[in-house]
Amino acid sequence: MRVKNRKTINILTSILVFTLVMIFPANANIYKIPSQQVELPPLEPAPDLKLNIRKFPFPYTGMLAISSDIDATSVAEFEDYHRFLNTHELTPYGQGLGLDIADSAWMYQVSNYSDLIDSEGHSLAYSMAYFQGVDTQVFKDADKIKHYFNVGWIDSLHTFGDFSRKDKNLLCTRDLADKAWTEMKKNGFMPKVWINHGTETNAQNFGAYLPQTLYAYQQGDNSQSPYYHTDLTLNNGIRFVWNSTGGVQYSFEDPLYPLTLRDGRQIWGFQRYSYDEVKGKRVWTWEPHEIPRQLTKPHLDELYQAEKYTILAQHLGKGNAAQVFNSNDAQALRLLKNYQDEGKILVAGTERLLNYARVHHYIRYEVLQADGKYYINLEKIADPVLGESVPTLEDIRGLTFYVNEPEKYTLLLDLKLIPDEEIKSNKADKSGNKSIGIKWFTPDYTDYTK
Numbered sequence: 001m002r003v004k005n006r007k008t009i010n011i012l013t014s015i016l017v018f019t020l021v022m023i024f025p026a027n028a029n030i031y032k033i034p035s036q037q038v039e040l041p042p043l044e045p046a047p048d049l050k051l052n053i054r055k056f057p058f059p060y061t062g063m064l065a066i067s068s069d070i071d072a073t074s075v076a077e078f079e080d081y082h083r084f085l086n087t088h089e090l091t092p093y094g095q096g097l098g099l100d101i102a103d104s105a106w107m108y109q110v111s112n113y114s115d116l117i118d119s120e121g122h123s124l125a126y127s128m129a130y131f132q133g134v135d136t137q138v139f140k141d142a143d144k145i146k147h148y149f150n151v152g153w154i155d156s157l158h159t160f161g162d163f164s165r166k167d168k169n170l171l172c173t174r175d176l177a178d179k180a181w182t183e184m185k186k187n188g189f190m191p192k193v194w195i196n197h198g199t200e201t202n203a204q205n206f207g208a209y210l211p212q213t214l215y216a217y218q219q220g221d222n223s224q225s226p227y228y229h230t231d232l233t234l235n236n237g238i239r240f241v242w243n244s245t246g247g248v249q250y251s252f253e254d255p256l257y258p259l260t261l262r263d264g265r266q267i268w269g270f271q272r273y274s275y276d277e278v279k280g281k282r283v284w285t286w287e288p289h290e291i292p293r294q295l296t297k298p299h300l301d302e303l304y305q306a307e308k309y310t311i312l313a314q315h316l317g318k319g320n321a322a323q324v325f326n327s328n329d330a331q332a333l334r335l336l337k338n339y340q341d342e343g344k345i346l347v348a349g350t351e352r353l354l355n356y357a358r359v360h361h362y363i364r365y366e367v368l369q370a371d372g373k374y375y376i377n378l379e380k381i382a383d384p385v386l387g388e389s390v391p392t393l394e395d396i397r398g399l400t401f402y403v404n405e406p407e408k409y410t411l412l413l414d415l416k417l418i419p420d421e422e423i424k425s426n427k428a429d430k431s432g433n434k435s436i437g438i439k440w441f442t443p444d445y446t447d448y449t450k
């Protein structure tokens with residue numbers, strides 16, 4: 001009988017493992033559940049021990065993401081510039097930088113503007129998009145988008161698509177939103193970041209509606225509108241929205257702010273730096289040849305010295321020259337890599353940066369003790385916008401606690417031991433304090449275009 005039960009358990013475990021593998025294929029950072037849970041001694045509260053959380057993962061004191069809108073980008077351009085940004089391969093721009101930079105994607109491309117998107121003279125219809133036009137029976141770049149989402153080169157939805165129209169027709173209906181989510185769910189393409197796109201025919205945009213203003217066209221969160229979708233969109237896991245506003249401030253204490261939508265739902269808004277003000281005028285900095293304006297030494301120094309977050313808005317694939325980056329652009333990106341190499345600024349995908357900021361702010365933990373050892377138990381994320389949740393290991397990556405004697409500390413997630421290989425113990429930083437934390441995501445330099 002016992003043997004039979006054990007067999008059943010083994011079979012169930014195999015099914016569970018198989019299911020997990022199917023849900024999270026080929027992602028090196030997915031938490032492996034330890035095969036044996038170590039038994040903990042009886043733990044007592046350690047009420048006198050008050051710890052501080054380091055603002056960023058050791059040794060960094062700033063964090064930066066490049067948040068790129070997928071406008072007018074062919075698959076070939078996407079692969080070309082991500083090889084330089086994300087891998088260590090030899091590329092037309094020099095040796096790849098190996099940075100964690102994640103892009104955005106479209107489901108539909110239905111613009112009727114006449115722009116060309118690349119050096120081969122392709123029109124907008126050739127832009128990287130999941131479906132062919134609005135035909136959800138015909139997949140255009142679905143396989144590529146799913147692949148690059150799985151490997152971490154895409155983490156954002158640039159709304160459902162490009163609905164910019166000269167004829168002023170509003171084409172992004174709720175039906176298209178519904179069909180998009182149905183397919184995305186089926187295929188496991190489930191980004192958590194939404195970035196508004198384009199002008200007033202993009203009625204799917206949301207988060208900044210105000211009558212009599214530039215943003216009066218936004219209908220995505222108006223439950224009375226045929227373009228309403230935020231019930232579907234938030235239920236399907238979108239947590240963070242860039243609502244089209246702001247943009248002159250370079251860095252932030254906290255990149256997130258709570259946003260109540262017109263349908264009463266709550267979501268995190270986030271800030272992106274996208275222009276400078278020169279003599280009272282906006283000078284947009286969100287195209288590739290403006291990267292040297294975005295990544296200057298004074299900007300980067302301010303970011304890490306003031307211990308802040310920056311999200312740079314970009315359109316890395318816009319423009320139609322044969323080369324995405326010129327030598328100045330590549331040099332500015334190399335400067336950013338140097339700041340990371342020197343332990344000053346951690347470059348992270350947009351979703352990773354935003355989720356880190358969220359968890360850093362709202363993690364709730366208790367300090368426990370037994371036999372002269374201390375246990376930091378991460379209990380929950382008390383997120384006032386998305387609600388309370390028990391964190392996953394992915395959620396708590398990078399969290400770092402200042403402690404006097406790291407060797408006396410163990411980290412627990414919901415009273416379960418976090419495996420040693422996930423823990424990082426650090427020497428004193430410039431504050432004079434040692435620390436212990438959960439490792440950040442393992443860098444991945446794989447050339448996923450191969």
Ligand SMILES: [Zn+2]
Nearest residue numbers: 069071197198
């Ligand atoms: Zn756009």
